[in-house]
Amino acid sequence: MKAIYLKRTFVTTWFLILFAAVLFSAPSKVMVVGWDGAVPEMVKEFAAEGRMPTISWMMENGNFAYEGGLPVVVANTNASWPSVITGSFPGTHGITNNSFHYSGTPITASQYGGPHTLQAESFAVVAELEGYRTAVLGGPWASWPANDAGLTGPNMGWGNWHSKTTVISNYDIEGAVLFPFLFMDYYKVELVDAEMQKIHQTRLNSYSHPLTFAMKIPTYHGEDFVSNLLIVDTTDDSIVNYDLLASVDSEWSKVTGSIRVGEWLPLETRLPGGKRAGLYVKLLNLSDDAQQLRLFVSAMQSTQIFPEWLDTEMAEVLPIPINADRNAIIGGFVDEETFFESCLMEIEWYEKAYQYVIERTNPDVVFAWFWEIDEFAHRMFGFLDKESPVYSAEEYQRRYNMFRKVYQQLDKSTEALWNSFGGPEESNLFIVSDHGFVSYWRIANINERLARVGLYNSSDPSSSKAIAYSAGAATQIYINLIGREPTGVVSPDDYEAVQKEIIDALNSWIDENGAKVIAKAFTKEETKDIDLAGRSFSLFNEKSTGDVLAFAASPYQFDAATPGQIVTDAVPYFTGQHGYLFGTVPEMRGNIRTLFAVGGALIKPQVGLPDTVSLVDIAPTMAAILGIREPATADGLALTEILYEKELVGISD
The missing domain is CATH 3.30.1360 (Gyrase A; domain 2)
Incomplete structure (x- = not known):
């Protein structure tokens, strides 16, 4: 009888220990998703419309700063994100603006405010020292390569660029200006009749004589990227009506892809050394007679991930990267829709990349960064201000709807990342921005x-x-x-x-x-x-x-x-x-205030966040969630009032 009692006690004790381990270890996982430049008022409005279910969940089951969080001083990107990952003011971590000067260096020498200049301890480093696995995903979080930041990885940087953005046309683009500060190329081409023998090899039909040109993109590794492009007429109507652009391989043996006006075509290549890279071509304009052809060609890109084995793996399985490029729209070479589409495409790519890292490496702590709202708002925010000289009442709703869709896509991508990380049942999530946005002219x-x-x-x-x-x-x-x-x-x-x-x-x-x-x-x-x-x-x-x-x-x-x-x-x-x-x-x-939302397994619902909550409070709160020390240089405060207490399960005989 005594032996049975002891056996039952032993089994019960170990069951409770295992239950406690499951209950109080898995939910300690914590992730920060940064929405660079997100404006709290827009987030609230779009959530109220039912377009942002992740934010709506936070409002109902977590905690949301309805007036926004306080930004740090200075409320710029490169000063603010380091404040998130270190819990320290810019004065403490030393990155006092995107651009500044180090006293003692030549007075004419500027310093770019990147994470490589960080003077404070990073929470990611603390977490790794305490035995937690981390994933630091996105340029402003940590210096590149990862070992320079004291991290073991995985880490994703700003991305690898192998060419500039390029616009190609066969006519003069009205109003377009290649300003000297634009980081892009533009050149004109002449369409010529394609050789019919080559066309037959591709098995491509055209009801008007096909036209062709070789698209040449200079690359940073010295060798031009060349793609043979065909302009064809697919309409059997006895009228010259060019409507399709097709790419063919170098031997003219097959079509590798085709697009119509408004569509995007990914083109792949191999870099010296064999790494997969590529770019996207959008057909902006193609007149029926092909007298007006215009293409937008994104910068050639490849993955930038540490460790190397993960970079090699992801370069093969992910879609080709794309970035929301500002240059072509500033110069008047592309329309607003093209820029908007590139923002959405970039968000979707980073969602897939971050999700792959999380599922492949199973981290306990994740910092993930999306910058597309910031880039989009720099171009378009003034169009929403009725007092701005660029405001148009006729275009307002269309432009505002583009903002709505960018925010909506970020909410969707954040939900996907959180689900890969364990969701609200097994983890905790901060959604924050580094600053809001202001119209200027x-x-x-x-x-x-x-x-x-x-x-x-x-x-x-x-x-x-x-x-x-x-x-x-x-x-x-x-x-x-x-x-x-x-x-x-x-x-x-x-x-x-x-x-x-x-x-x-x-x-x-x-x-x-x-x-x-x-x-x-x-x-x-x-x-x-x-x-x-x-x-x-x-x-x-x-x-x-x-x-x-x-x-x-x-x-x-x-x-x-x-x-x-x-x-x-x-x-x-x-x-x-x-x-x-x-x-x-x-x-x-x-509004320059920041987006600030937090929820998950160890977060009490609707406790409310203080009006003075700020970015520097995130790292100390993450430390409290994990039960480890704060970064040594942290200035912020742990938001302990929103946390469930991680009490030990009592065991008795």
């Missing part, structure tokens, strides 16, 4: 403003008293200080006077239309404590923070300034921006 040139008050010398910048490094609506101005900068010209005794001169020049800056250009300026010392809605944020970093920090007033921003001109109109299809200081943007212009 004027570009302010900070260095030109400094030049006009005698502080900046454009002909010899190293002799300037001060130089500005800007991104978006935020700028940092660095004083060329003797003893700190290699070519210093300002005495330490004059530091405060020059600093005041800069701030006075910014605060007194009035555009020709009577509007203030600058919303707010801070001294370097003041960046230690910047108040946002009652919460203190820091941008202070001894090495990378400017001696003056300033923010543009809407509708101004600082990117793409024209040398020698102090204020200019925005360039085409660059209508939305971020980087503004929270609390300075009029409601009709947009």
Whole structure:
């Protein structure tokens, strides 16, 4: 009898231990999905329409910041995502803007604010040290290659590009301008009659004499990518009516693909070394007589994944990558629909890639990043502002519907990733953006403003008293200080006077239309404590923070300034921006607050998030979910009030 009792007790005890292990280990998995540039108001509206079931689930079963989360200072991409993965302010992790300067380096040297410059501890590194498997997926999370970030992988970077975007036509495209700042190619071709013998080999029928040309795309590895393209007439109506573009192999033995106007065609190739890569061709225009042919050709791309075995594997099984390219639409070479479609295609590709990594490697911690809302909003957000010069009431609904579909696709892709990760029953999910978006239509040139008050010398910048490094609506101005900068010209005794001169020049800056250009300026010392809605944020970093920090007033921003001109109109299809200081943007212009939603197995439903919740709170909360330490440099707070307590199951005899 005693033996039976002991046996039952032993079995019961081990059952409870196993039950506890299942109950309290699997749900500890945690994933962050970043929607770069997502605006909380749009998310709420589209969810209310029933178009975003993942967000709707979060609202009902998790926690959603209805007013949005507080952005960090500066609210730009490269400063914000590191704050998510480290839990630290930009002043702590050192990436104080997308572009900045390191004091002590030549005053003319800018620093790109990528994760390779991170000065803080990453939560992904902490998780790996604690024995958890991680997957860090997307460029802004960690430096490339992964071992430089202290990670074992898997890791996905920004992607591999092997050519520029290209537009090809056989006629002059009205209104198109190949601006010098565009990173793309454009060339014209002449269509010639195809040899009928070759056409017969392809078994392709054409009721008008087929036309052909060789599409040549220069690549970064030296050898052009060449594809033979045919223009054919598939309509048996005794009328010249070209309607199909077909690609054929190099031997003219078979058709490898075909498209009609508005359709996309993937073309594959092998890089030196054998890796699979490719590009997409969209037939933008083909007149019946073929006098007007226009193609959009995406950049040739391949996967960029660590470790190498996974990259090799995924390069073979995934579709060809594509990116939402801004250049062709800015130059007027393609229509809005083409740019919009490329955004959706890119989201779908990253969904497949991230899903493959998750299912193949079974990580416990995932950081995944989608940037397509940001790219789309930079081009199109101003078209939604009734006060913007680019606004059109007739086009508003069509354009707004494109935003709706981009957000909807991201919700769908996020759901797919979460299901691959275990879903809400087995894991926990944060959905966040790094900033919102603001409409703008004027570009302010900070260095030109400094030049006009005698502080900046454009002909010899190293002799300037001060130089500005800007991104978006935020700028940092660095004083060329003797003893700190290699070519210093300002005495330490004059530091405060020059600093005041800069701030006075910014605060007194009035555009020709009577509007203030600058919303707010801070001294370097003041960046230690910047108040946002009652919460203190820091941008202070001894090495990378400017001696003056300033923010543009809407509708101004600082990117793409024209040398020698102090204020200019925005360039085409660059209508939305971020980087503004929270609390300075009029409601009709947009919102700089962030999307912030969290839910899952260990998250209490509808507890509510504090009004001051911010990106820096994510890493500490992830640490609490996993039961491990926070990153050593974290400034944020764990949102313990939304977490179920992971109590031990009591065992008694």
